[in-house]
Amino acid sequence: MMPDLAPPQESDGEARLAALAVLAQHARDLTDAVALTDVPERELRAVTAELAALTDRLGAARRTAPAQPDIGPDGRFRHLGNAVVGDTNPHALPLVIERRPEGGVRAGITFRPVHEGPPGLVHGGVSAMILDHLLGEAVAASGRAAMTGTLSLRYRKPIPYGTPVVGTAAVGRTEGRKTWVDGMIALPDGTPLVEATGLFITPSQWAEVVLGG
Numbered sequence: 609m610m611p612d613l614a615p616p617q618e619s620d621g622e623a624r625l626a627a628l629a630v631l632a633q634h635a636r637d638l639t640d641a642v643a644l645t646d647v648p649e650r651e652l653r654a655v656t657a658e659l660a661a662l663t664d665r666l667g668a669a670r671r672t673a674p675a676q677p678d679i680g681p682d683g684r685f686r687h688l689g690n691a692v693v694g695d696t697n698p699h700a701l702p703l704v705i706e707r708r709p710e711g712g713v714r715a716g717i718t719f720r721p722v723h724e725g726p727p728g729l730v731h732g733g734v735s736a737m738i739l740d741h742l743l744g745e746a747v748a749a750s751g752r753a754a755m756t757g758t759l760s761l762r763y764r765k766p767i768p769y770g771t772p773v774v775g776t777a778a779v780g781r782t783e784g785r786k787t788w789v790d791g792m793i794a795l796p797d798g799t800p801l802v803e804a805t806g807l808f809i810t811p812s813q814w815a816e817v818v819l820g821g
């Protein structure tokens with residue numbers, strides 16, 4: 609059995625979810641502003657007090673988990689609370705993933721200063737997270753659903769933040785519940801920056817629905 613999609617919470621009207629997505633975007637902008645601010649200490653303390661009050665207001669009604677996967681108004685699977693693609697998750701870039709007509713997936717990515725690893729460059733763990741997700745989406749685009757079993761990365765060149773790069777992934781081969789997937793993050797001219805290969809496993813409990821037995 610596949611995990612059931614969560615029944616929508618009564619308060620999850622589309623207008624509220626759209627408002628939450630706007631709030632999440634402001635929270636992303638806030639994290640960038642925090643990472644880059646150079647205002648004096650007194651101003652930092654004043655902003656901190658205002659933020660603490662806002663955190664309390666949002667916490668007045670609090671769930672135990674972010675938005676769970678559901679089917680959006682366009683009839684497509686979505687996961688608004690996901691750390692990579694979730695519109696209502698401030699941690700998400702959020703990545704917008706297209707399915708390519710020739711197979712596989714593609715996403716334009718612009719990393720931000722909050723993704724800093726080596727000075728001035730993107731953290732390798734952040735690019736690994738993005739590639740993990742892209743590989744998983746390529747598996748889903750091929751008509752399967754699976755979890756990462758192994759993920760192997762080759763960091764060829766550092767990724768600059770602030771400049772657009774491109775992520776791609778496509779399924780290589782399948783064998784029973786196993787799906788091998790390759791992907792990369794590259795410059796727009798195709799120069800590879802990080803290459804990934806992963807083995808994704810369809811959990812035995814999902815196999816009947818996903819693979820027909």
Ligand SMILES: CCCCC/C=C\C/C=C\C/C=C\C/C=C\CCCC(=O)SCCNC(=O)CCNC(=O)[C@H](O)C(C)(C)COP(=O)(O)OP(=O)(O)OC[C@H]1O[C@@H](n2cnc3c(N)ncnc32)[C@H](O)[C@@H]1OP(=O)(O)O
Binds near residue numbers: 753755809810
């Ligand atoms: C993640 C999606 C959730 C949403 C689901 C709903 C709908 C899906 C639709 C769309 C989704 C769209 C996009 C998804 C996007 C992103 C994906 C993000 C991916 C992640 O971020 S996901 C988190 C990290 N991931 C884990 O948290 C996995 C933890 N783990 C487990 O949950 C189990 O461990 C599991 C399921 C891996 C296997 O469990 P199992 O019981 O089903 O399989 P079993 O043990 O029977 O092994 C069968 C054969 O696979 C081999 N095998 C097993 N495990 C292996 C491994 N790790 N490496 C190499 N080979 C392995 C065995 O050696 C055997 O091989 P053999 O048959 O040859 O002997």
